[in-house]
Amino acid sequence: MRTDALAQLPVRTAVPALLRALDEHGTAVLCAPPGTGKTTLVPLALAGLLDGAGPVRRVLVAEPRRIAARAAARRMAWLLGETAPEAGGPGRIGFTVRGERRAGPRTVVEVVTTGVLLQRLQRDPELTGVDTVILDECHERHLDADTAAAFLLDVRATLRPELRLIAASATTDAAGWSRLLGSGDGDAPVVEAEGASHPVAVVWAPPPRPVRPPHGMRVDPALLGHVAAVVRRALAERAGDVLCFLPGVGEIARVAGLLGGCGAEVLQVHGRAPAAVQDAVLAGRTRAGGAAGEGPAGDAGGGRRVVLATSVAESSLTVPGVRVVVDSGLAREPRTDHARGLSSLTTVRASQAAARQRAGRAGREAPGTVYRCWSEAEDARAPRWPAPEIAVADLTAFALQAACWGDPDASGLALLDPPPGGAMAAAREVLTAIGAVDERGRATERGGRLARLGVHPRLARALVDGAEEVGGRRAAEIVALLSEEPPREYGDDLAAAWRTARRGQDGYAARWRQEARRLERALASGGRAPGTPATTPAPDNRPEPATAPHTGTRTGTGTAGTHPDRPVSDRHTPGTPAPAPDKRPEPTTAPHTGTGTHRDDVAAGVVAALAFPERVARARGEGSFLMASGTAAETAEGSPLRGAPWLAVAVADRPATAASARVRLAAVTDADTARRAAAALCSGGAEVGWVDGDVVAREVTRLGAIELASRPLAAAEPGRLRAALLAGLRREGLELLRWSADGLRLRQRLAFLHRVLGDPWPEVSDAALVERAGEWLEPELSAARRRADLERIDTVAALGRLLPWATGEAARLEELAPERIEVPSGSRVRLDYGGDQPVLAVKLQEMFGLADTPRVAGVPVLVHLLSPAGRPAAVTADLASFWRGGYRSVRAELRGRYPKHPWPEDPSTAQPTRRTNPRR
Structure with missing residues (x-):
């Protein structure tokens, strides 16, 4: 056991208070600054692995990211003097992430992702054998973490009151979590640990000239150039390695290119980085493989390093050797357009809590410095906390989780923030359409199966239903492509990207193969381990899937998912050396014939359309398409998709100022496939409406907003004709009527009386007359069939119906006006x-x-x-x-100009006349 290293962790002084809080209340909030040992020492102490005096208790630690789960497990094993979980047989420390499990019967402390924890709770709500659950980094407010906390509180209240629960973070809303975790005895205790003794100096380094604020996924290149310049400045002014935070993979690549010749090794840490690179950075080794000191906390040796990272490096782990942090001040958050069925990530200012977390990386091992690429005045205007994911993200997966838990509207769940009603309604519509919930929102048997597959419900539907059409293996491979969006260089043609992934030897291709095999196995077993009944918890040796989905929206930087702090690798297994090409034969269940390439194209279209039926799109011009949702979409110049008659759009985004969505990933398909996949959107029947200035009556077949076929309707229902004419009046105004001079004069007289006397004289403004058109234009309106019939209406007689006949005032019209x-x-x-x-x-x-x-x-x-x-x-x-x-x-x-007319000197007494003076 590394007793010296354990003794140096400041959080040890808070452990007694934490144990007392758990003994008295069963729940607690732990606030401990970065570098204090919150993630690694506390689980060991709660498990009884440090002193050996008390009973050994099983502890489950939930991390928001896969990279953090692996690093935390590795660090705890090192502290105990054991082999890292992935390097040997499962010991007392293990981890489980999607597609990879390193735990066994001897495991006492298991680190899991929050998605894995959710799946485990759904299978085994009692968490049999677990004594304590730690929700680490709860300040990040990821949807999975919030949901897991709500489920665990439900379990404590109904099934296992002895289950102990801790919400831990360095920077969090301690009071809010304390209230949430409280019980009848009051709020949960808040235990605070003293910070590390290593101070972090703050250097404000705003750009010398104003830069454009981030817009959607776009970051001003001038800001990225400034960040690179600050990194070079930090290398010149400070010792140690540099950790630079950027919002996404695209920005990392750009800054890496600007740092050529900086005199340090430049490493990139993000969700798409191979596992070997991630592990080397966290273990203090370079890509060349040189050791960087003893264990994961050792000092970096050799040359200096610059680590460019997304928010995966923000918390829960130490990057050895780092003494300097350069913070761009940007983060990525999800946004969902429920009306159009599109989701995307957007670049925002990082919260003050995130900035503190990032700065703390510089002081984990020694005094450090943080260079903030914004001004101190701007810092005060930044939001205190990141936006809770439940408030801005797609809630389809959350709604299915809640339905499977038995609380379809989530009203009984203890959540810091309630789910928005509109987002929940949109989620229920999707779940109902795919048969995952019934009309009351309760999970169906099919919904339970979809939830167990470990992908977004849309993709789970595509996997299950697509397997029946194209075969299980093909469906699994395509869904794996959709669950972790391919790199930009794979292109925007889904079928072509599929073929590239098959041939590929990069980290993405390796992860894709592993995920495809997992999905194929899960499909065959109905989402459970083979032979496991639905009511029995799956064996612990089964790799457990995360539930966090990719919602089908390209980030524009190579990362994917519904939250910028959870890049692809945190939802999918990090890359490993690519396995040998898969030699298994093509499935015999695929109904399509023709060449393999043709079958690929057909299968890609089928599965993508099943996943996103409202995004099937028909061409309406070169490169322009209309999706079934009603949203216009365009393909990029030079895209092989531009000439397709139909597309199944898998990934699209719509910039804030754009009229059309941009197609990022799609498959060529056909009308029949679109009809089958989006059968719930098919409709047909008579349509009577005001189109291009007249009434149009047709028999129309539609696929959502896409018109498939139409023919004129000979006899339309009078009521629908009347409604169409009223719609025309509302759209084009009263100019549709042919106003006679008498009609205009009567309207002016009525307007005068309404203005002077008010009621009961009617208002006859354009808006008022249009609003009451169904009243004063009857019966002519009911008899009309087209625009020309409106022109024949007698406006004098029609306006006369608005006169106040009931009160008798109508008879005074000539008297009053x-x-x-x-x-x-x-x-x-x-x-x-x-x-x-x-x-x-x-x-x-x-x-x-x-x-x-x-x-x-x-x-x-x-x-x-x-x-x-x-x-x-x-x-x-x-x-x-x-x-x-x-x-x-x-x-x-x-008088001189008109001498024949009378011009008396006293007109007040003169005789009025219409005539001229008589001739003399």
């Missing part, structure tokens, strides 16, 4: 109600002798006094005042 009024000359002159005030346009001589301005509905009219030629001579709303003053100037101007 007369169409014409009689002037002193005896003429009946039409009023214009088109403006804010009624206008009376009349020749000046016809108004002689009238002192009071006419009124309608109590409102004085605006009198436009016209010259004998009918041109405006004066405008007044006060005739008496005009006769006294304004008339003189008008008379002086016009």
